[in-house]
Amino acid sequence: MFAEAADAAAAVARxxxxxxxxxxxxxxRLRAEPPPVVLTCARGSSDHAATYLKHLVETRVEIPVASVSPSVTSIYGAAPAARGMLALALSQSGRSPDLVSSMGRAAEAGALTVAMVNDADSPLAARCEQLLPLHAGPETSVAATKSYIAQLAASLAxxxxxxxxxxxxxxxxxxxDRLAAAWKCDWSSLVDLLExxxxLYxxxxxxxxxxxxxxxxxxxxxxxxxxxxxSAAxxxxxxxxxxxxxxxxLVVRQPDQSADATNALVEDLVARRVRVLVTGPPIAGALALPLPAACAVTTPILAIQAFYRAANALSVRRGHDPDRPPLLRKVTETV
Structure with missing residues (x-):
């Protein structure tokens, strides 16, 4: 996990x-034929990347984004209307049958299907009309790190x-370059507090x-x-x-229109004697987790990069093996 997370900056550059x-x-193509809705289909870490993509699309392109449950198609056999929409599947392995099934139904319904996947030879990549490969390289740790950051970067691109x-x-x-700087940030206070x-929230x-x-x-x-x-709200x-x-x-912040309300929430928590960790600039009474200066949409990416290093250290401190979480596999194939 440590070595693969450390490779995130190089993966994004590739x-x-x-x-x-x-x-x-x-x-x-999307500018020439704007979709009325963007559909995302993902699970686990990839679904969290889809949450980031949703914010970008809805604020920068101003098109609504909806998350599609893969089981609607794979288990319940429904085929929601998708004509003219953009259906975007996010996955590290591209091997989960339910995602492949969902993209197949979306294509049949008239959607433009796009796979954002690390394995360019996967069934999901083959099933979609367009491929956005992540180029993260091999990732053997069960916990996805650099492939998740690569999904965030691909969404931003x-x-x-x-x-x-x-x-x-x-x-x-x-x-x-900013990811490389974030990897060097000292978040040992998180490890000490959560040992x-x-x-926590x-x-x-x-x-x-x-x-x-x-x-x-x-x-x-x-x-x-x-x-x-x-959500802070x-x-x-x-x-x-x-x-x-x-x-x-733990509060993840970025310098945008949400900052004042989020900072006020942190101040309220501190007043209640809650132990609060905040990313970015310090707030009195809270433990500050440093990050390189960046714009609002990339600051959270830097936060997760710094977090991965701290999470690896915390896992070891608590007596776990971060590379081999119990009862989990690298590739989860849901139906």
């Missing part, structure tokens, strides 16, 4: 160089080209919510630590009842 022409052609946002394109070009924890909003979901999953699968992800709607001195909170 992807950006290899996919430039593919992304431009797909973006031109697609939306930058689709929207024609040149500033977003420049931000994307700088991402490998004996029994559970991971909070994010906007482009940070999918990253919060991914961090919560990694806490569970690599550290044996129960974690749930919530949802924590007060019930989940706040569990928060207290013995229930810490």
């Amino acid at each position: 992807q950006l160089a290899a996919n430039r022409a593919i992304v431009q052609v797909l973006a031109e 697609l939306v930058a080209a689709w929207s024609g946002d040149t500033e977003l394109g420049r931000t994307l070009a700088a991402l490998p 004996d924890a029994r559970g 991971v909070i994010g909003r906007g482009p940070g919510f999918g990253i919060a979901q991914e961090a919560a999953l990694k806490f569970k699968e690599t550290c044996g630590l129960h974690a749930e992800a919530f 949802e924590l007060r709607h019930g989940p706040m009842a569990l928060v207290g001195a013995d229930f810490p909170v």
Whole structure:
């Protein structure tokens, strides 16, 4: 896990160089024939990347994005209307039968199907009309790391080209260097605080919510630590009842329109004597987790890169093997 996560910056650099022409052609098609809706189909870490993609598309292209449950097709045999839509499947292995089935039905219904997958020779890649390969390289650790970051980068590349946002394109070009810097960030305070924890919340909003979901999953699968992800806007709607001195909170922040409300939430938590970890600039009473300066949409990507290093260390500190989580396999084939 440590070695593969450390390779994320190089993986993103490979992807950006290899996919430039593919992304431009797909973006031109989407501009010429804008889909009324974008459908995403994914599971696990890939579904968390789809959450990030949803934010980008809805804010930069202003087209609604809906997550499709693979079982609707694979188990229940339904074929939702998809004519003219963009159906995008995200997967590391591309070998889950339910994703392949869902993309097949979407194609039959008239959708443009695109696979964002690490294995270019997988059944999912073969079933979709267009392929956006991740170029992450071999990933043998059960916990996905660099392939997840590669999905975030591919999402950013697609939306930058689709929207024609040149500033977003420049931000994307700088991402490998910033990922390398994020990998060096010292998050040892997270390891120290959570060594004996029994559970926590991971909070994010906007482009940070999918990253919060991914961090919560990694806490569970690599550290044996129960974690749930919530939007910063949802924590007060019930989940706040569990928060207290013995229930810490990790908050993923980025410098955008959500910052003031998220910072206010952190201040409220601190006032309640909750142990709070925050990414980025410090807030009085909270433990700050440093990150390189970046724009709002890439800051969460840097956060998950720094997090992976800390999660690996926390897993070892808690007596686990981060490369071999119990009862899990690298490729999960759901139907």
